[in-house]
Amino acid sequence: MNKSYIALGTNIEPRDFYLSEALNLLEAHEAIAIQKRSSIYETAPVGYVEQDDFLNMVIEIQTLLEPYDLLETIQGIEQKLGRTRDVRFGPRTIDLDILLYNQESSTDEQLTIPHPRMHERAFVLVPLAEIAEEEIVQFGKTAQELLEELPQRDVETV
Numbered sequence: 001m002n003k004s005y006i007a008l009g010t011n012i013e014p015r016d017f018y019l020s021e022a023l024n025l026l027e028a029h030e031a032i033a034i035q036k037r038s039s040i041y042e043t044a045p046v047g048y049v050e051q052d053d054f055l056n057m058v059i060e061i062q063t064l065l066e067p068y069d070l071l072e073t074i075q076g077i078e079q080k081l082g083r084t085r086d087v088r089f090g091p092r093t094i095d096l097d098i099l100l101y102n103q104e105s106s107t108d109e110q111l112t113i114p115h116p117r118m119h120e121r122a123f124v125l126v127p128l129a130e131i132a133e134e135e136i137v138q139f140g141k142t143a144q145e146l147l148e149e150l151p152q153r154d155v156e157t158v
């Protein structure tokens with residue numbers, strides 16, 4: 001059995017629906033079991049800032065899928081929930097990113113693990129720290145320090 005951490009993000013309404021539907025579709029997959037869910041954080045957009053605030057969270061899953069099959073599965077869920085890629089860093093109904101997969105690393109163009117930008121993103125590190133303290137220590141910051149970096153909106157919890 002493999003352990004993986006997936007980041008979820010959405011900034012197109014109804015954001016709550018897209019988030020909960022993505023979780024339902026992941027849980028319904030016979031080879032995926034959600035083990036932990038972080039709180040849901042409302043965060044200001046990073047990078048391409050002319051867009052609405054996001055809801056972000058991170059989940060821990062156990063999966064029988066190998067990395068590429070997991071990638072294909074989450075891309076299928078994105079498509080099912082109407083994800084379009086008109087603007088590379090633009091608004092999206094749902095975004096699913098593989099952050100970590102066991103202790104593996106891969107630098108392939110199509111699938112880079114650990115996620116190449118996760119260490120730059122408080123909207124990823126804070127929810128990850130909430131559910132995976134042992135993994136976050138590698139980045140040398142406590143969850144509280146990361147939370148203080150997060151551009152604060154109302155931090156919502158599930």
Ligand SMILES: Nc1nc2nc(S)n(CCO)c2c(=O)[nH]1
Nearest residue numbers: 009043044045046047054089123
């Ligand atoms: N706060 C926040 N800003 C973002 N900018 C981009 S691109 N994204 C999409 C990340 O893949 C986000 C996001 O999920 N949350």
